[in-house]
Amino acid sequence: MAYNAWRTDRDKYIPLCRAIQMGDWEKAQEFFDHDEGALTDKLYHDGSTALHLAIGNPQNIRILENLLDRINPDSLPTLLNDYHQNALYYATILDNTVAAKKLVDRNPHLLFVVNHKNRLLPVERAAGNSHRTTFVYLLQMCKHHIGLSQKDGYHNPFEGERGSRLLCGTILAGFLDVAYDLLKDYPQLASTRFPDTVNPLLCIARKRDAYPSAKRYNFYQQFVYSYVPVENYGVEDIQKIHDIENQETYKANRIMKSYVYPVLILSSSYQLSTVSHVKKLHEDKVKHKRALAILKFICEEVGKSRSNHAEHCYGAFKSAVETNTPEVIEQITRIFPHFLRVDDIEGCSLTQHSIMNRCEHVYNFLVHEVTQDKYFHMVSRDGDGNNIAHLAGRLAPLDKLNMVTGAALQMQRELQWFQEVCNFIRPSELRGIRNSKQETPIMVFRKEHKDLRKEGEEWMKKTADSYTITAALIITIVFAAAITVPGGNNGNTGKPVFESKPSFIIFVVSDAISLFTSTTSLLFFLSILTARYAEEDFLYKLPKRLILGLVMLFVSVTTMLIAFSASLYVMFGLENPWILIPIAAITCLPIASFVTLQLPLLVDLISSTYGRGIFGKRANLSLG
Incomplete structure (x- = not known):
């Protein structure tokens, strides 16, 4: 009975809801003139008021403005939907910055009213939803109207647990520039920690993508990255942070610095605005600098405090190991060097964790x-x-x-x-x-690694078996082509008819190379099939055989197609030179296909076996 009465009461507002959602202010105004209570009543099934419905349609801001003209500004904090969301909180969820500005202009007290359900302020909700534009605006307004938060029933977003939570939300949302400004304005937030809540040091430690070690640049990218000018933020040059993997690049950069650095400085403004990859590297470096600056600032503030440093640092240390972020460990150990030897509850050190993970x-x-x-x-x-x-x-x-x-x-x-x-x-x-x-x-x-070794053996054998069939087919084809030369032989001398033609010489040479390389690749693949598959074979021996087999197979396929094209030209192109163009074009198709499909595997093998690796140069290993 009560439910039916509630439904009947809200059903009468359906035309009004439709008018607000469609942006028809004239029809909505007629309804308000007839029923003044509809301005503040819950109109929709989720308890939305007229303000909530108007905020939900950012295109019709005029509806919101007209509603605010008729509603008493002091009543705005009390107009809630069924989820205890006032109009500003609801605008924050929808990232409606224009509506948020209108509401704050009418009643800035809304900035400091918490949602009764989750106890969050609008600015905290904006950070949690990663709504940057709305968040930055609300943050500025909170600073501007901070005096209002001292009144009863209102909350200061920059103090105590709430302030720490705001800083953590800002960091986790990726707004590192805003987080750095927050720390400068409210340094006490860096060392604020409460039970059962994350602390700022742990949050910045978890932002793996914000540190240089999360990126793996090639030589060119590393070089450009090193000299793209950015603000220093009070931290040392990122290029000076030791990186075992990039020592060769680092040395090369030092040698080239005196020659190209002035040129890069002069052209940097133009490059950052026009060259997309340079702009991306600049953005990466700015983000890395900010993250390191925040990390350094928090560590220094925690070091100044008299709180339990282990409560701040242990979680950050563990997170840095899990996310493979050495910058965090390096910065923390500069302030607290004794933490390098701190063991966890299982008795494992950081080094042991880094190896296991x-x-x-x-x-x-x-x-x-x-x-x-x-x-x-x-x-x-x-x-x-x-x-x-x-x-x-x-x-x-x-x-x-x-x-x-x-x-x-x-x-x-x-x-x-x-x-x-x-x-x-x-x-x-x-x-x-x-x-x-x-x-x-x-x-x-x-x-x-017993099971992994078996899986690796099976993978190697299946791969080699597939390529063995291909190599055998190529051997059959090119051998047959060698004994049945295009144009036939001279009946008197037994020599090929076109032996003096350049195209015939190309055919002979290509066919011979294809035969020899395909035979070599076949031998490599057979050696993989008959290998003993000891553990140490996977480190160097087996990958090397697969690499050489693939390279030989690629050469044999390429030269086989060249030989085939040359034979076609010998037979039909001597009197029609134009035929060389379509033959060359069609020949490129299977070669390009082979490269596209097989090159990623070859690159992975070469990079893993002969590349710079994760520990620098490697040598053969003998187990046992």
Whole structure:
């Protein structure tokens, strides 16, 4: 009965709701003139008032303006829908900045009224929804009208837990420039922490994409990135942050700096406005600088405070290891160097975590840059007696394993990790130490990677088997072409009729190269099929054979098509030279297709086997 009465009461407002949503103010005004209470009544099934409906249609701002002219501004905080959202909070959810400006102009107290359901202010909601334009406006207005927050029933967004939550929301939304300004205006927010809530240091530590280590630039991008001018924000040059993977690029940049830096400075303004990839690199560098500046500022403020530093730093440390972000660990340890040796509740150090989680950036920093703790890493053991070589022998987490495609390349990456850690340990006798289960590191590796080795073997064999068939077909074709030359042989001398023609010589040479290279590739693929598939074979031997086989196969396919094209020209093009154009064009089609389809695999193999890698230059590994 009560429900029917409620429904009947709101059904009468259907024409009014339609008029507001359609932007028909004249019809809506007639309704308000007849029923003044409709201005503040709940009109819609979700409890929306006329203001809520007008805000929901950003195109008809005139409706909102006319409604605000007729509604008492002091009543605006009390006009709520069924979700306890006042008009400003609702405009924030919809990212209707124009409506928010109109509402704040009428009653700025709305800025400091919390939603009764989730206890959030409009500015906090804007940050949580990543609505940048609305958020920046509300933030400016909160600063401008901050005096109103001191009244009873209103809340200051820049104090205590609420201020810390606002800063965290700003960082997590990616508004790093705004977050930096907030810290400058309210430095106490950096060291504010409350139970069961995230703290600003943890939030900035989680922003992996905001740090240089999250990017993997090529030589050209690294060079341009190094010299794109940006504001310093009080932090050291990003290029000076040590990166084990980019030492060669760093040295090259130092050599070239004196020659090209002036040119880059002179042309930077033009490049940033016209060259898209330079503009993108500039944006990346600005973001990285801001993140490092925020991180440094928060660490310094936490260091000044008398609170429990471990409560701030432990979560950030753990997050930095999980996200493979060495910049966070480096900055925290500058302020709190003793945290490098802090173990978690399981008794594992940061280095051990970086190895188990396959975080190469963090590992490189902790092992290769923090040199005073090298011996500590070598002899450290967990609760089960595992040293770092045992941990490297464990199977990587699935998400890290799947960052490399193909079981064989995954096995290779695992071997690279195991080799790196084993080579790091000194003296070498520590590599054979046993854990509480009486297992050596190599025993752990073989047990943990048993299934992956089988999958890698199967992948290698299937791949080699497919290419073996292709190579065998090419051998058959080019061998037959060699003994049945185009144009036939001279009956008197037995020599080919067109032996003196350049096109015939091209045919002979191409056919011979195709035969020899396809035979070579076939031998490489057969050697893969008959390999013993020991663990160490996946590191270098098997990938090298597959790379050489693919390269030889590509050469044989290319030269086979050239030989075929040359034979067509010998037969039909000597008197019609124009035929060379369509033959050349059609020949490029299968070559381009082969390159497009097979080149990604070849590039992955070469990069993984011979590239700069994640630990620098690698050498062969002998397990056992």
